[in-house]
Amino acid sequence: MGAFQNGFSMLVTSHISSISNIYVHDGAIGSTSKCDVKIRIISDGPSSVLAFSNIIWETPARAISRDSCSLTVYAAEFISPGVGNTIGLGTGGDNGFIAADIERSMLILCGKAFSDTNGTKETLVALSEPVIFARGGLPLPARLLVSGDSVILLFAPEDVIQNCAAFLVSGDAGVILSSEGVMPYFRMENTNVPNLFKLPSAIVLVTSDGSRTIPSASKLSPGQAAYHFLAGYQDGKFVPAFHKGPSSIDPLELAKALLYMLKEQHIPSFLVNAKGTESPSGKDLVTLVESTLSMDIPPFQARGGGLKRRYESFLSRKYEQLLEDFSF
Secondary structure, rough: OOOOHHHHHHHHHHHHHOOOEEEEEEEEOOOOOOOEEEEEEEEEOOHHHHHHHOOOOOOOOOHHHHHOEEEEEEEEOOOOHHHHOEEEEEHOOEEEEEEOOOOOOEEEEOHHHHHHHHHHHHHHHHHHHHHHOOOOOOEEOEEEEOOOEEEEEOOOOHHHHHHHHHHHOOOOOOOOOOEEEEEEEOOOOOOOOOOOOOOOEEEEEEEOOOOOOOOOOEEEEEHHHHHHHHHHOOOOOEEEHHOOOOOOOHHHHHHHHHHHHHHHHHHOOEEEEOOOOOOOOHHHHHHHHHHHOOOOOEEEOOOOOOOHHHHHHHHHHOOOOOOOOOOO
């Protein structure tokens, strides 16, 4: 833990301990019995607690005390604005600070930092990923698409996701996949969506290949799905594990775990090319993704070998050894 986090956490916890009335709320990242991460928020004001209660899943208070890997969030809404000077940030941070104390499984928020919903979620995910993975869950940067009784786990470039946002269960990236089923990290705006606790009917990897080397839709073996997931090919670039930001989990280890899950749970996988149709709008792409579950989709076969060589070159440079099951 760096000097900044250490000084920050000591100032905030000392401040909260001096308050006569504090606010406490319990919740969780994810909502599964095995792989969720319990969270307790302790604050000197109600606004931060309300903000957290709107994004994390509910959980009984007794579950927090029984969880050996729970996270604690300290939110100091009313700490002195001059704390920035104290820890060497000057006045630039007077609107608030967010810091993760990894060694103590703590998230520290100061001032109005709790209103930065995206920053708070990203930090919570970074702290939660190792716990989820250690408990047998897969913390994946995916979205969920519900089509009738089917739940589709969708990996796609961010620009593609934005076009499809209106059709997805949640606008947030991030789900926990386990033998119990699949569930978003955070609470959904639409809490009436059915069947989210069951395993996905399919996993769909959306690539973006303007050269049309990749067909519009094709079926993948588990080894191919893990390989294409690891590469995360997006319009000429590779984004390992489709993760747009830093992750606490090694992408190769995550791809290996995904391969095992696909095999064990017999989950079918497909590859869809967002630029493989004449009308790559959000609605058309969603229709194409949904149709992969009902149509007889042919196995994946790229047109020409140039792209395959690019995949192999990138992955061989980045990872020393892939599993034999991994294949283009």
